[in-house]
Amino acid sequence: MNKTVNHKAWFLVLPVLVLVAFNAFIPLMTVVNYSVQETFGDNTFFWAGLIWFEDVLHSERFHAALVRQLTFTFTILAIEIPLGVVIALTMPKRGIWVPVCLVTMALPLLIPWNVVGAIWNIFALPEIGLLGQVLNGLGIDYNFTRQPGAAWFTLIAMDVWHWTSLVVLLAYAGLVSIPDAFYQAAKIDGASTWAIFRHIQLPKMKRVLTIAVLLRFMDSFNIYTEPFVLTGGGPGNSTTLLSIDLVKLALGQFDLGPAAAMSLIYFLIILALSWIFYTLMMRDEER
Amino acid sequence: MAKITLAGVRHSYGSTRDDRADWALQHLDETWEDGGAYALLGPSGCGKTTLLNIVSGLLRPTEGRVLFDDRDVTDQPPDQRHIAQVFQFPVIYDTMTVHDNLAFPLRNRGVDETRVKARVREIADMLELTDMLGRRARGLTADGKQKISLGRGLVREDVNIVMFDEPLTVIDPHLKWQLRSKLKELHQRVGLTMVYVTHDQTEALTFAEQVMVMNEGQVVQIGTPVDLFECPQHTFVGHFIGSPGMNVLPCTLEGGKAVVEGHAIPIANPVTSAAGRLEIGVRPEFIDLADRGAETGVPVEILKVSDAGRYRVVHTCLNGFVIKALVSEGVEIPADGARLALAPEKTRLYADGWLVPDGGTP
Incomplete structure (x- = not known):
């Protein structure tokens, strides 16, 4: 087969390149630009080198936000992934209940994020919210606007409510793709329910679970809207996650240089952790 | 090892049972002798797999009884019937080695580990899998995987019957005859009752001593390959077996x-x-x-x-x-x-x- 050489074809790629340049590359480069400069206003900038990066990396405020962020992300992963798998396992595989379950599961995913924050804010208010009133009625002193522990509990409950469905749907997709013969063979082999889960269902779900973990990791590490609406980062700084902190730094204090440096560090952390997750979970696939 | 008796077995998947067409399996009275090699031959949708699943216990017949020797096993689940089944597509446990795959049915039944080792080795030798025992089962070829499926059945010493559900479907043509003669050889060696389901007349006629030809949910003829060829009991058998029919x-x-x-x-x-x-x-x-x-x-x-x-x-x-x-x-x-x-x-x-x-x- 002879390949036709036609360089004009490159023009067809141009629209995509322009689009990517304007929505990703150029904004990212402005951030890089800010991160190495200092300004005193009036649009005059001075070269600052890597000073903002050093500042951010040594900042206790950044460390605290990062620790809160990691705590949040790993807590919700530890809850949502197993819970999602368990729910997927209990869902019917065929029959009229399948669409009912699927639609019910998909509902939380369809609600806009700020609405989720608002729903939970009102739901959890100690004076008027259903959750807040019930908990206080049971004699539990619960006020998420004043107690950091309560704020964290509400934040995590909200995220689990909002996003477990995604894990359920992905795990369910993995489960229904397992041919019946596997279950029949396992029955004949006398496998226990646990052995079926361990040796058939879990390995077959592995790919979709990897995707679920990656998506939930990245999304939860970037989470902004819901905690912003629910707690605004408070009480105090107790639920100030990285993104909230970043917005405070960039738009609240207008410290463009440190905020840009923090953005880049934030981005690299997500990139690095995603890569580690992916590599660990896919390690066996090669063999 | 056992003699398998199907007494008045019928099966319907639906809830309506008025019409003949509602029955996936028409009335069936059959005996498979201990140690025999049988083939179930028929076109797709004739009820072969239904019958197989009734014998293995994956399906409970709508009517009739299934007997192993003289024990009524109709209500027993598959794991208590001591049967082995090889499916159309190889079923292996991806994450385990070949050895662990073969050991799985024994370990599930709490067999002593030294006994497990000895038994797995014996079966692996028989199936020529010995040099692959340490390998991940996932990396094997289709015929290797199918041998593991078979091995998982044979590894138990109390197996009553081994059933094959179109086991050569995914095997490369040049390996088909190899595996087929391996099955035949195994049958002679272990003397188990074996039932082989297929729509391929060559496979059925070469494997089995007795061939049951099925059509539309009923057995139209049972006989040796020679009987089927020389004296078809039904024009369907005449068409289906032989080329041209x-x-x-x-x-x-x-x-x-x-x-x-x-x-x-x-x-x-x-x-x-x-x-x-x-x-x-x-x-x-x-x-x-x-x-x-x-x-x-x-x-x-x-x-x-x-x-x-x-x-x-x-x-x-x-x-x-x-x-x-x-x-x-x-x-x-x-x-x-x-x-x-x-x-x-x-x-x-x-x-x-x-x-x-x-x-x-x-």
């Missing part, structure tokens, strides 16, 4: 002879009267071709001749009905027309598809 021609009955388009043809079954839609069946192998000038035989036109290796298939035409005859290489085929001599002892009368019994039907 049996010639079937509508006829009437006059004085113990079949009359096809005005030509009296002697038949093998001594029949005086028969009711229903009458046909004669005769295999292409049992028809001789003579030239037009011969004194006896049915005059036909020759439509075409196709080459099938060591013999040729002659397509002839009698008033619009096609009759095929097999002719050896080197035999001259008349160009303008011929007479067909149908071997009387191999030409049989069928009524509504079924072979008319000696004496005929009233």
Whole structure:
């Protein structure tokens, strides 16, 4: 087969390149630009080198936000992934209940994020919210606007409510793709329910679970809207996650240089952790 | 090891059971002798897999009982029946090694680990899997995986019956015959009752001592490969087995002879009267071709001749009905027309598809 050489074809790629340049590359480069400069206003900038990066990396405020962020992300992963798998396992595989379950599961995913924050804010208010009133009625002193522990509990409950469905749907997709013969063979082999889960269902779900973990990791590490609406980062700084902190730094204090440096560090952390997750979970696939 | 008895087994998947078509499996009374090699042969959707799943316990029959020796196992789940089943697509446990795959059914039953090791080694030797024992099962070829599926069945010492559900579907053609002869050899070696489900007549006829031909949910004939070939009990068997299949021609009955388009043809079954839609069946192998000038035989036109290796298939035409005859290489085929001599002892009368019994039907 002879390949036709036609360089004009490159023009067809141009629209995509322009689009990517304007929505990703150029904004990212402005951030890089800010991160190495200092300004005193009036649009005059001075070269600052890597000073903002050093500042951010040594900042206790950044460390605290990062620790809160990691705590949040790993807590919700530890809850949502197993819970999602368990729910997927209990869902019917065929029959009229399948669409009912699927639609019910998909509902939380369809609600806009700020609405989720608002729903939970009102739901959890100690004076008027259903959750807040019930908990206080049971004699539990619960006020998420004043107690950091309560704020964290509400934040995590909200995220689990909002996003477990995604894990359920992905795990369910993995489960229904397992041919019946596997279950029949396992029955004949006398496998226990646990052995079926361990040796058939879990390995077959592995790919979709990897995707679920990656998506939930990245999304939860970037989470902004819901905690912003629910707690605004408070009480105090107790639920100030990285993104909230970043917005405070960039738009609240207008410290463009440190905020840009923090953005880049934030981005690299997500990139690095995603890569580690992916590599660990896919390690066996090669063999 | 056990004798398997199916007593009055019927099965329906739906909830309505009024019509014949509602039954995936029509009434079935069958016995599989201990240590026998059986094949279930039939087209897709004829009920083979349903029957297999009823024996293995994956399905509970709507009616009837399943007996292993004299024990009624109808209500027993598969793991208590001590059966082995090999599925169409290889079922292996991806994350385990070949060794652990083979050990799995034993470990699930709490067998002592030294015994497990010895038994796995023995089975691996038998299936030529020994050098792969340490490898991940996932990396094996389809035939290797299918051997593991089989091995997981054989590894248990209390297996009553081994069932194969079209096990060679995903195997490369050049490995098919290898694996097939391996199965045959295994059967002779371990002496287990084996049932082999397939829609491929070659597989069925080479594997089994007894072949059950199924169609539309019922068994149309059980017999040795030779029986099925030489004396089909139903025109379906005649069509389904043999290549090309049996010639079937509508006829009437006059004085113990079949009359096809005005030509009296002697038949093998001594029949005086028969009711229903009458046909004669005769295999292409049992028809001789003579030239037009011969004194006896049915005059036909020759439509075409196709080459099938060591013999040729002659397509002839009698008033619009096609009759095929097999002719050896080197035999001259008349160009303008011929007479067909149908071997009387191999030409049989069928009524509504079924072979008319000696004496005929009233």
